[in-house]
Each structure stands twice: as structure tokens, then as C-alpha cells.
Amino acid sequence: MGRIVRNLRPNEKGRHLRMLNLCFDSWGDERKWRRLYHEKGFDITRNVVVVEEDGEWMGGGTAWFREAFLKTNKRIQVYIAGDGYVHPNHRGKGVYSTFMRSLNGLAQNRGASLGFGFISLHGVPFRALPRYGFVDLLHPVTRLLILKPQNFLSYLSEQLKELSLPKAFEGLKLKLIVYFQKNRRRCMISKIFQIRDRKLVELGSPKEGAIDLTLQASASTLLSIFNRFYRGKRAMIPVVIASLLLGRLRFRLSVNFVKLMLKV
Amino acid sequence: MAGNKFLQLRNEIHEGKFRFDVTQDLWKRHYMPGETAKPNRVLTITENGKLMGYVVYSIAYLGRTEVCRILDICAKEEKDFRELVSQVIGDCLKENVDFIYLRQCNEIYEGLLDEMGFFPLEQSVIMVVLLDPHELLLSLSEEIDSGKILRLTLEGFQPITIRVGKGAIRVLDTGHPDLAITTDSRTFLKLLFGRTRFWKELLRRKVAICNLLHLRTAIHFFSLIRVEKWYIPQGDWL
Numbered sequence: 008m009g010r011i012v013r014n015l016r017p018n019e020k021g022r023h024l025r026m027l028n029l030c031f032d033s034w035g036d037e038r039k040w041r042r043l044y045h046e047k048g049f050d051i052t053r054n055v056v057v058v059e060e061d062g063e064w065m066g067g068g069t070a071w072f073r074e075a076f077l078k079t080n081k082r083i084q085v086y087i088a089g090d091g092y093v094h095p096n097h098r099g100k101g102v103y104s105t106f107m108r109s110l111n112g113l114a115q116n117r118g119a120s121l122g123f124g125f126i127s128l129h130g131v132p133f134r135a136l137p138r139y140g141f142v143d144l145l146h147p148v149t150r151l152l153i154l155k156p157q158n159f160l161s162y163l164s165e166q167l168k169e170l171s172l173p174k175a176f177e178g179l180k181l182k183l184i185v186y187f188q189k190n191r192r193r194c195m196i197s198k199i200f201q202i203r204d205r206k207l208v209e210l211g212s213p214k215e216g217a218i219d220l221t222l223q224a225s226a227s228t229l230l231s232i233f234n235r236f237y238r239g240k241r242a243m244i245p246v247v248i249a250s251l252l253l254g255r256l257r258f259r260l261s262v263n264f265v266k267l268m269l270k271v
Numbered sequence: 272m273a274g275n276k277f278l279q280l281r282n283e284i285h286e287g288k289f290r291f292d293v294t295q296d297l298w299k300r301h302y303m304p305g306e307t308a309k310p311n312r313v314l315t316i317t318e319n320g321k322l323m324g325y326v327v328y329s330i331a332y333l334g335r336t337e338v339c340r341i342l343d344i345c346a347k348e349e350k351d352f353r354e355l356v357s358q359v360i361g362d363c364l365k366e367n368v369d370f371i372y373l374r375q376c377n378e379i380y381e382g383l384l385d386e387m388g389f390f391p392l393e394q395s396v397i398m399v400v401l402l403d404p405h406e407l408l409l410s411l412s413e414e415i416d417s418g419k420i421l422r423l424t425l426e427g428f429q430p431i432t433i434r435v436g437k438g439a440i441r442v443l444d445t446g447h448p449d450l451a452i453t454t455d456s457r458t459f460l461k462l463l464f465g466r467t468r469f470w471k472e473l474l475r476r477k478v479a480i481c482n483l484l485h486l487r488t489a490i491h492f493f494s495l496i497r498v499e500k501w502y503i504p505q506g507d508w509l
Contacts (some may be wrong), residue, residue, distance in 0.1 A: 038305075042300055042301070042305060045297065045509060046297065046300060047294070047296040047297075071295075071509060073291045073292065074291070074292040075287075075289060075290065075291050075292065076289065076291075076292060077289060077410060077411060077498060078287065078411065078482075078496070078497075078498055079287075080286070081410045081411055082409045082410060083290060083406070083407055084406070085291075086402075087508075087509055091509050111402060112329065114402055115402045115403060118403070119402050119403065119409070120401075120402055120403045120404070120406045120407035121399055121400065121402060121407065122399065122400040122402055122403060123397065123398070123399055123400075124397070124398040124399075124400075125395065125397055125503075125508040125509070126395065126396055126398060127394065127395055127396075127398055128394055129394075132398075133378065133396060133398075136398050136400075137398075139400065140401065140456060140457075141398040141399065141400045142398060142399055142400070142456075142457045142460045142461065143396055143398055144394065144396075144397055144398065144399045144460065144461070144464050144466055145376060145395075145397040145466075145501060146375045146393055146395070146396050146397075146465070147374045147375060147395055147397065147503075148374070148375055148378065148391045148392070148393070149372055149373070149374050149390075149391070149392045149393070149394040149395060150372065150373045150374075150375070150384045150389040150390070150391060150392070151370060151371070151372045151389060151390055151392050152360065152370060152371040152372070152387070152388055152389045152390075153369070153370045153372065154360070154363055154364060154368055154369060154370055155367070155368075155369045155370070157319060158336055158337075158369040159336070159369055159370055161335070161336075162333075162334065162335070162336040162369065165334065165335070188388040188390075190273050192481060200352040225390075226390065227391070227392070229391035230390075230392050231392065231393070234392065234393060234394060
């Protein structure tokens with residue numbers, strides 16, 4: 008039978024929702040589905056594509072249509088590509104390519120002049136979409152206000168736990184000092200981590216003297232380094248160097264750490 | 272308050288910018304308090320019964336962190352913008368929110384959010400694909416009778432014949448061209464959305480022009496179609 012691209016069938020709403028939640032971890036509930044998939048003029052049997060191979064549901068995507076204002080309020084038809092997913096068992100088999108090409112074709116046939124993708128710099132689409140003609144045109148600025156620094160740092164450290172560090176650093180203790188603006192005043196909080204099984208583990212109350220590396224930065228500097236990290240080590244290096252030169256990132260090394268670095 | 276008042280204000284403030292036409296249905300669906308677990312919240316500022324500004328935001332959990340996402344904020348004056356942001360902060364403090372974030376394509380009141388303690392972060396991107404350049408240019412086409420004729424060839428698409436007038440362009444069915452421009456769709460999009468300059472792409476050989484005597488016409492053409500500013504608030508992102 009081979010690979011086919013078809014539209015979603017009216018009786019497959021529930022299955023599609025389950026697929027989205029499986030592939031995106033927690034996409035949302037039926038209320039979110041209704042909000043997005045019941046728009047005026049939106050037809051799941053025309054706007055949602057499914058990629059199937061030998062009867063097996065591999066992935067799919069959705070096209071939302073909008074009118075957009077150009078210069079002097081002239082309008083054009085555009086489409087937004089979204090909810091593109093690939094079943095975990097079928098990743099790396101070209102499913103993404105199949106539905107993205109199909110979505111672009113579908114939008115072209117429906118009179119869209121442009122297609123849009125609103126995506127995170129850290130996800131797969133940022134690397135994948137240029138293959139289907141998408142151009143990185145605008146980087147909207149996200150403005151962040153931290154109200155509870157302690158919780159925010161916990162959120163960051165949760166993300167840091169995902170990192171896999173070199174074996175040579177096993178047992179090292181790191182202290183992270185972060186500065187925040189709170190009520191127009193500068194405040195500081197810190198956390199201590201240890202590398203165990205190549206992962207960063209947060210420590211409760213360690214002895215100060217045992218710290219191997221202390222990093223000190225503002226929340227914004229830390230986040231920009233963190234963001235670049237997701238885009239690859241090469242993207243991170245210039246930000247780290249610039250932050251060091253501008254004094255936005257400071258560090259203190261222990262003799263132990265220096266010895267280890269020389270060995271590595 | 273009816274959705275159209277919000278939309279009227281939004282269109283008034285952001286006129287001339289590239290933006291989606293948000294219909295009443297879309298507004299109600301994506302911005303108004305709906306049947307979500309935590310409905311969107313709306314704050315407004317009115318003066319003599321007239322809407323001067325509004326903010327729509329939602330508070331939700333992101334893992335174990337409680338986050339406030341500003342979906343759209345519009346205000347005619349800086350003081351109203353500041354007031355709306357302050358009210359959101361006040362509400363979030365009451366609700367024990369951990370952080371607030373707001374995404375803007377072009378900042379309207381530059382420096383204001385910095386002053387209020389927000390810091391910038393590069394986290395998302397808007398990517399665009401060109402599907403039908405003929406339809407796109409046809410939407411910008413106006414009834415003009417004089418001007419040089421340009422043939423635009425974009426790789427992968429049929430050539431388009433365009434008359435380039437003083438203040439407008441017109442897509443023609445036929446016509447003997449005075450000049451021809453060849454480029455790829457990526458460069459065309461960058462030129463259309465003001466991400467690059469014609470000169471730069473010409474020097475990089477991303478754009479080819481057959482008759483350099485008409486270089487001014489080519490530059491003028493791109494300045495006529497160029498979109499400089501955007502307004503696509505987070506609530507429009509889906």
C-alpha cells in the first residue's frame with residue numbers, strides 16, 4: 008500500500024487528539040481542541056493532514072487560514088502551519104517532510120500567498136522548516152519579568168538536570184549565583200549543584216569550602232547563555248565570551264578544578 | 272464589552288503594519304475568557320466611555336512553575352500601557368505567579384518594559400514561506416498607467432510582469448519589460464519584509480538585474496512593496 012497523505016476523517020477527532028498528546032507530551036484537552044479546531048471556516052476534513060503507511064498512522068499537521076494586512080491595508084490570504092507531529096515509533100523516516108510538503112501544497116491550492124510558522128528557537132521545526140522554503144524572518148523579543156526568583160531558579164535547574172556532562176567532571180561542586188531585579192532593587196540568590204552520574208544534582212546545604220566552580224551572572228545573562236546552549240555549543244561560545252568580557256558573567260575556580268581542566 | 276471595540280483599537284494603533292485580520296470569531300476564540308481550565312483575563316482602560324487600552328493575559332502552569340502569558344496588549348498612550356502592565360503585575364503577585372512574559376514583534380514603547388524590570392530574551396522566531404508571489408503582488412497592485420515595466424523571476428515560479436509607477440505597482444498580464452530581476456524566494460521574502468537591502472543582495476549576487484541603467488526602478492520597486500513593521504501578538508500565534 009505504501010505511504011499516503013490523506014485528510015482527517017470526521018470520526019477521527021479523538022484519535023487525533025490522543026496522537027497530539029502522545030507526540031507533544033501534554034498538548035491539551037478537548038477544550039483546547041475545540042478552541043483551535045472549531046474555528047469558523049475550519050474543516051478538519053480539509054485542514055488536517057495525516058501521513059499513513061500500510062494503514063499505520065505515522066504523523067500529520069494542520070493548516071489554519073487567515074487574511075493578513077499588507078501595506079496600505081491590502082489583504083492577502085496566508086496560512087499558519089501548526090501541530091505538526093510524528094509518532095515516536097516513526098521518527099527519522101521522512102514523515103515530517105511528507106506532511107510539511109503536503110501542507111504547503113494544500114495552502115497553495117487554497118490561495119495562500121504566504122505560510123507562517125511560529126516556533127521556538129529550541130525545537131525541531133527551527134532546524135527543519137528551512138528545508139521546506141521557510142525563511143527565518145523575525146525574532147520577536149520575549150520580555151520576562153521574574154516575580155519569584157527562587158521558583159524561577161528552580162525551574163531553570165529542572166532544565167539543567169537534562170544536561171549530560173563529561174565523565175571527567177564527576178563529583179565536582181558548582182555554585183550558581185544569580186542576580187535579579189525585584190521591585191527595582193537588585194537581589195541575589197544561589198544554588199549549589201554536584202555532578203553525579205554525569206547529571207547536575209541540586210544539593211541542600213553543602214560546605215562552602217568544597218565548591219570547585221562558582222558562576223555569578225544576572226538572570227538575563229544566564230538565560231541568554233541557556234538559550235544559546237539549545238542551539239548548539241557553537242552558538243553558545245560567543246555569548247559566553249562576550250558576557251565574560253563585559254563582566255556580566257564571573258567565575259571563581261578552585262585549584263582542584265584548574266588541575267582537572269588541565270588534565271581534560 | 273463587545274469584541275469589535277478591542278479590534279477597532281488594535282487596528283487603529285497598528286495600522287500600516289503587517290498583521291492578521293482577526294475576525295470577531297477569532298477574537299472571541301483566542302482572547303476572550305473561554306472554556307479553558309484557567310480562562311483568559313481582560314483588563315481595560317477607558318476614558319469618557321472610550322476604550323483607550325486593553326490587555327489580555329492568561330495564567331497557567333508550565334511544569335511546576337506558574338506563568339503569566341500576555342496574549343495581547345494595546346494602548347494609545349504610554350501611561351495607559353504602563354498602567355495595564357502594572358495591573359497585570361499586581362494581579363500576578365496576588366496569584367503567586369512565578370514569572371510574566373510578553374512577546375512583541377516591534378516594541379511600541381521602547382524602554383518602558385526595561386524600566387519596569389522586564390528583561391529581553393530571544394526565544395522564538397517567525398518563519399515565512401512564499402507560496403504564490405503572483406497572488407501576493409496582485410494584492411498590492413493598483414490601477415496605474417505609467418511607469419517602467421519590470422519582469423520579476425523567482426526561482427520555482429512563473430515570471431511576473433509588473434509596472435512600477437511613482438507610488439504604486441501594477442501586475443500586468445503581458446508587456447515588454449524594460450528590466451528583469453531574478454532572485455530566489457528566500458531573498459525576495461527578506462527584501463519584502465525589510466530584513467535586507469537590495470544593494471546588499473545585489474553585491475552578494477543573490478539578486479541579478481539585467482539592465483543596470485534601471486537600477487533605480489528596481490530599488491524603487493522593492494521600496495514600494497516593503498513591509499517594515501509587524502504586529503502579530505502571541506494570541507494570534509495559535
